[in-house]
Amino acid sequence: MNEKILLIEDDKNIIKFLSLSLETNHYKLINTTHGIEGISLFMTDNPDLILLDLGLPDIDGMEVLKQIRAQSEVAIIVVSARGQEKEKVDALDAGADDYITKPFHINELLARVRVALRKKSPSVVKEKTFTCDALFIDFEKYKVCVNEKEIHLTPIEFKLLTLLVENAGKVLTHSFIIKKVWGYNSCEDSQSLRVFMANLRRKIEEDSSRPHYILTEVGVGYRFIER
Amino acid sequence: MNEKILLIEDDKNIIKFLSLSLETNHYKLINTTHGIEGISLFMTDNPDLILLDLGLPDIDGMEVLKQIRAQSEVAIIVVSARGQEKEKVDALDAGADDYITKPFHINELLARVRVALRKKSPSVVKEKTFTCDALFIDFEKYKVCVNEKEIHLTPIEFKLLTLLVENAGKVLTHSFIIKKVWGYNSCEDSQSLRVFMANLRRKIEEDSSRPHYILTEVGVGYRFIER
């Protein structure tokens, strides 16, 4: 959140215009009108994205692009008045992630900023797992371990455990669980549910007569302990 | 190295034009004029990049975009005659990596294709071979060995094994496997799948009644053991 954007641009009007738009969209903005300072600011401030104009007063924007790209994979969007095909191709091949020609629509620019940021953002592979004491669940792999030892759950058992864990700490009523696991038009028979709870506890609890994870709320339902 | 590009576009002239350009630049090209078939081809052919027109004769291109993006991070460049700001923003926010408006300059398109491919490529570092115990697979040479002895697999068997191995450790549901192997619009018939699993096991398992590599998750699907 609050990604940092470095704007290297010498047109005062565009600076004003972009500052406003970017800041209302909750980006942190740094800006400079000169290429040399741009490279320097990139080094010191470590922005998440750079908006780079090609026509700068001191050095050529292409030079700035190449120097930054030589050191970093940071997202760079070229924003330029030069709309010639060759310049676009050169900038893109020199490492720019996108190229927008002035004049541009602000919403398109913002959308392209989002694209560039989502691609460069540390696309951490989200492990969809859950751990609580000796219990480990990998929802994606459909795998459940107790004390590092894999145990086998049937489809309904897995669904039940997932439901409980997703609502850890909350009490789930019998009818809620039945609706979620068996579907909305199943009769309100809690016999099966009790059997499944027993089986589930036998598999994941150390002592199923004194459950640690799945607690019974008499007259109401069941609840998974809060982490 | 010979990246595969899927072109979903209904304008015959553009198809001809792009085919020529892309093939002279040594890309492998697959193309279709319909969105539904596009999704299906994406599933079966696993392209490195998709060029998507928004105005298709069967379904809306945005729908194609969303459906593909729901399953994959593959590079997608929208190539459309619709140049409205809102459409660009919608497509980019729906997951497109870039948006080019017709008419376009071919060199700019090619440059943007290079940008999209170079950004996606590092994440798709695909292993060329796979080894697990007595099983060896060379994906490029389309070769499978068990105990150093080459065995013959049919195309679907190979595809199935590849899919399982690429997701080693994860449970793949029947419907997921069917979609990936047989394509998007195949009916949900798991009969064939069971037969292929049996054949595959007979070929790679020592004792196919007690499989070592391909495990069954009753009621859910199959999975390849974790390395």
Place this chain on the structure above:
DNA sequence: CAAAATCTTCACACGTTCTTAACACCAGAA
């Protein structure tokens, strides 16, 4: 075109999973 390989479909045996029913257990109330 014929032969071979591959794929699909069907039937059925077998194993797993689910449902159901019976009963034990544990409060708290009469």
Place this chain on the structure above:
DNA sequence: TTCTGGTGTTAAGAACGTGTGAAGATTTTG
């Protein structure tokens, strides 16, 4: 104590999913 309502446990059979051989359909190959 006995009764009562809710819960835990066990076991049997029903329902469902899976493995497998073979036959027929389709595609590929020579």
